[in-house]
Amino acid sequence: MYLLRLALASLANRRFTALLTVFAIALSVTLLLAVERVRTEARASFASTISGTDLIVGARSGSVNLLLYSVFRIGNATNNIRWDSFEHFAQHRQVKWAIPISLGDSHRGYRVMGTSAAYFEHYRYGRGQPLEIAQGRQFEQDPFEVVLGAEVAETLGYGLGEEIVLAHGVATVSLVKHDDKPFKVVGILKRTGTPVDRTLHISLAGMEALHVDWQNGVPARGAGKVSAEQARHMDLQPKAITAFMLGLNSKIATFAVQREINDYRGEPLLAILPGVALQELWGLMGTAEKALLVVSWFVVLTGLIGMLTAILTSLNERRREMAILRSVGARPWHIAGLLVLEAFALTLAGVLLGLALLYLGIALAQGYVQVQYGLYLPLAVPSRYEWALLGAILGAALLIGSVPAWRAYRQSLADGLSIRL
Structure with a gap:
């Protein structure tokens, strides 16, 4: 105990250097824990981009490709699905609800998705959170109504009642636009931090109305062209969709x-479990995740080496102090233990301050991060793995502290009391 009091008194005597060392370690600990917390929660958030959906069905391709275009609006489907195939499985005795998805158009770089009212009722994200309307309402009878994701509305500056023109295809700049059939903004969704925010939602009838006068991917000209008013009175039952989501009874x-x-014989289909596909997709990004963690460890190591440098540098200034301690009865292992305790005390203070900075940062940024990125960072006690990380840091501090301790251990009394010119 007296060695600990002596170590604290010695650090207090060199408080400025000690505080800088503690702060450097605290920042590195904060970074390491923040990266680990963000990594863990990002993985959980990524896995909950879609929740409550049991199966996603699309044309036969790869599971990751189907997940990317149906949930993340990235890439394109290899083929469409016939409407009667969707109806067949939507009426299945084990199916509780079904959400059709029709893709292929865009607006200023944002994807347009045709769907039904079931999308707003049953789609879930995060921890089972439903979609909510921030302004306006869902699309209803008129096929030329659109509900915007939060990011679309905010970035493009759209409000309720505005008319927008959709473009054919998914390119940022499209040469083919549906100028003759503008859509009216009737609703804006609350921000979710998911691809929903970057999507324009229209009805399946609206998607069909856009292409009612198209043949072989080319719009009709002259007498074959259908106006928006004419389209409203036509049969807008879709013939094909891109994919659909299913919620099951059990x-x-x-x-x-x-x-x-x-195994459906009507046409080649692929059904995937969203959770399994998400884990497969996350595995493809595992290298970047590990690289970020390695960088954080190197930052911690840099902080500990800074502490080692500070202690080693102070040894020459403290030779007389060590010699006096030896002269009053301190043994060599007392001197070594003093330096190890100093290193441990500096690191422990850095760890505690790092934890405080981490929780302060989470408290300040929690709401913003969740709204902007859909990432929930809880103010929870450190997990078992985080405690293990902190224990590893303290263990590394003891190991690093043994370097100056061994050097001081070998110094003699005469070397400390002699005056060097």
């Missing part, structure tokens, strides 16, 4: 329904 039936869809 989780136990998931694999049976998945197998039935994959």
Whole structure:
């Protein structure tokens, strides 16, 4: 105990250097824990981009490709699905609800998705959170109504009642636009931090109305052109969609329904479990995740080496102090223990300050991060893995502190009391 008091008194005597060292370690600890917390929660948030959906069904391709275009609006489908195939499985005895998805158009770089009212009722993200309307309402009877994601409305400056023109294809700059059939903004969704924010939502009838006078991917000209008013009075039942999502009555039936869809003889279909596909996709990004963690460890190591440098540098200034301690009865291992305790005390103070900075940062940024990025950072006690990281840092401090301790241990009394010119 007296060695600890002596170590603290010695650090207090060199308070400015000690505080800088503690602050450097605290920043590195904060960075390490912040990266680990963000990594963990980002993985959980990524996995909950879509929740409550048991199966996603699309044309037969790869599971990651189907997940990317149906949930993340990235890439394109290899083929469409016939409407009667969707109806067949939507009426399946094990299916509780079904959400059709039709893609292919865009607006100023943002994807347009045709769907039904079931999308707003059953789609879930995060921890089972439903979609909510921030302004206006859902699309209803008129096929030329659009509900905007929060990012679309904010970035493009759109409000309720504005008319917008959609473009054919998904390129940022499109040469083919549906100028004759403008859509009216009737609703804006609350921010979710998911791809929903970057999507324009229209009805399936609206998607069909856009292309009612198109043939072989080319718009009709002259007498064959259909106006928006004419389209309103036409049969706008879709003939094909891009994909659909299913919610089942029982989780136990998931694999049976998945197998039935994959073996469907009507047309080649692929049913995937969103959670499994998300884990597969996250695995593809594992290298970047590990690289970020390695960088954080190197930052911590830099902080500990800074502490080692500070202690080693102070040894020459403290030779007389060590010699006096030896002269009053301190043994060599007392001197070594003093330096190890100083290193441990500096690191412990840095760890505690780092934890305080981490929780202060989470408290200040929690709301903003969740709204902007859909990433929930809880003010929870450190996990078992985080405690292990902190324990590893303290263990490394003891190991690093043994370097100056060994050097001081070997110094002699005469060397400390002699005056060097």
